[in-house]
Amino acid sequence: MSIQFGPEYVRAIAPYQGGKPISEVAREFGLDEAQIVKLASNENPLGMPDSAKQAMLNAVADIGRYPDSNGFELKAAISKKYGVPQDWITLGNGSNDILELAAHALVQTGQSVVYAQYSFAVYALATQAVGGRALVVPAKNFGHDLSAMADAIQADTKLIFIANPNNPTGTFIPEQEISEFLKRVPSNVVVVLDEAYNEYLDASLQYESISWVKEYPNLLVSRTMSKAYGLAGLRVGFGIAQPGLTDLLNRIRQPFNVNSLAQAAAVAALNDKDFLRQSAQLNADGYAQLTRAFEAMKLEYVPSYGNFVLVRVGNDDGAGARINLELLKKGIIVRPVGNYGLPQWLRISIGLPQENAAFIEALTEILG
Ligand SMILES: *Cc1c(COP(=O)(O)O)cnc(C)c1O
Numbered sequence: 001m002s003i004q005f006g007p008e009y010v011r012a013i014a015p016y017q018g019g020k021p022i023s024e025v026a027r028e029f030g031l032d033e034a035q036i037v038k039l040a041s042n043e044n045p046l047g048m049p050d051s052a053k054q055a056m057l058n059a060v061a062d063i064g065r066y067p068d069s070n071g072f073e074l075k076a077a078i079s080k081k082y083g084v085p086q087d088w089i090t091l092g093n094g095s096n097d098i099l100e101l102a103a104h105a106l107v108q109t110g111q112s113v114v115y116a117q118y119s120f121a122v123y124a125l126a127t128q129a130v131g132g133r134a135l136v137v138p139a140k141n142f143g144h145d146l147s148a149m150a151d152a153i154q155a156d157t158k159l160i161f162i163a164n165p166n167n168p169t170g171t172f173i174p175e176q177e178i179s180e181f182l183k184r185v186p187s188n189v190v191v192v193l194d195e196a197y198n199e200y201l202d203a204s205l206q207y208e209s210i211s212w213v214k215e216y217p218n219l220l221v222s223r224t225m226s227k228a229y230g231l232a233g234l235r236v237g238f239g240i241a242q243p244g245l246t247d248l249l250n251r252i253r254q255p256f257n258v259n260s261l262a263q264a265a266a267v268a269a270l271n272d273k274d275f276l277r278q279s280a281q282l283n284a285d286g287y288a289q290l291t292r293a294f295e296a297m298k299l300e301y302v303p304s305y306g307n308f309v310l311v312r313v314g315n316d317d318g319a320g321a322r323i324n325l326e327l328l329k330k331g332i333i334v335r336p337v338g339n340y341g342l343p344q345w346l347r348i349s350i351g352l353p354q355e356n357a358a359f360i361e362a363l364t365e366i367l368g
Pocket of ligand 1: 093094095096097120163165166167196223224225226232235236237
């Protein structure tokens with residue numbers, strides 16, 4: 001028998017399954033990269049804003065030096081935008097980093113972490129990586145059941161993850177429900193409110209999560225530059241929490257976790273209101289385009305508040321994988337979600353109008 005390294009809880013981790021890269025699909029299916037449409041990772045189909053690209057190119061001149069480990073300029077931009085002091089901000093190599101920092105800083109082996117069924121896969125991964133005990137609360141209408149999540153808290157619960165809007169289901173929790181939930185959570189339990197898709201929310205749904213951060217020392221709001229801001233490949237995210245919690249996260253953060261090009265691009269993108277507006281409009285139009293098609297095809301979908309839609313492509317548990325394979329053969333990459341316990345569904349990221357149209361055409365052909 002070969003030697004087994006590491007603790008059992010690490011060996012038990014099922015690796016994260018990301019969207020298939022375009023180059024891999026081209027090789028596997030003998031397709032031309034230029035014909036492939038990728039709607040699999042909730043990226044902004046516009047790519048990065050020009051303002052960010054220019055800032056990044058300017059920053060290249062200094063790439064021989066280490067990045068600013070405190071990210072002064074970026075924290076200043078976040079501080080100004082959200083009205084919080086710089087010592088309330090933790091920068092992350094993507095917001096994934098923030099989620100992991102929270103688990104590492106707060107949870108010891110055997111202690112419990114609460115999150116919802118069908119919520120973001122990284123919550124399970126971050127919990128397992130520290131040997132935490134997952135308390136997975138059944139979803140309600142594909143979304144978070146906050147009342148059940150509050151009931152699930154145990155004496156050894158250290159952390160709760162909430163995604164709003166949620167990925168992969170796209171569900172949204174209104175302000176009032178979160179506000180009531182925060183009142184019920186014991187003050188020694190940290191709540192991570194992961195708002196990766198916040199920028200896509202209609203103005204009428206926006207709420208002031210930062211005012212909750214001011215009220216609750218146990219709340220960490222997490223944001224990313226990967227989705228609406230179009231910087232997924234650069235890896236930038238940030239957390240906002242009161243100084244006590246922020247200090248803890250910064251103690252275990254890698255000193256240079258956000259590289260200089262990413263910092264420069266993020267400052268420019270944060271201030272690019274036009275790009276955000278354009279991205280949100282493109283997304284709203286694409287959502288209408290996709291959901292109209294699903295309705296015409298009589299396919300069930302979960303109403304989404306993010307830049308993607310979960311659609312049911314069959315009534316048997318092989319449906320998601322089967323239709324996914326047929327789509328790949330036609331050069332369309334979407335995301336199967338069997339690993340989330342949703343084998344009859346696919347998650348479609350909203351793309352450019354012509355990309356959405358190519359997907360709709362392929363799906364129509366496949367389903368006959
Ligand atoms: C995409 C996503 C993130 C993280 O993205 P990063 O690129 O690591 O910033 C975090 N939470 C949710 C719910 C997401 O969908």
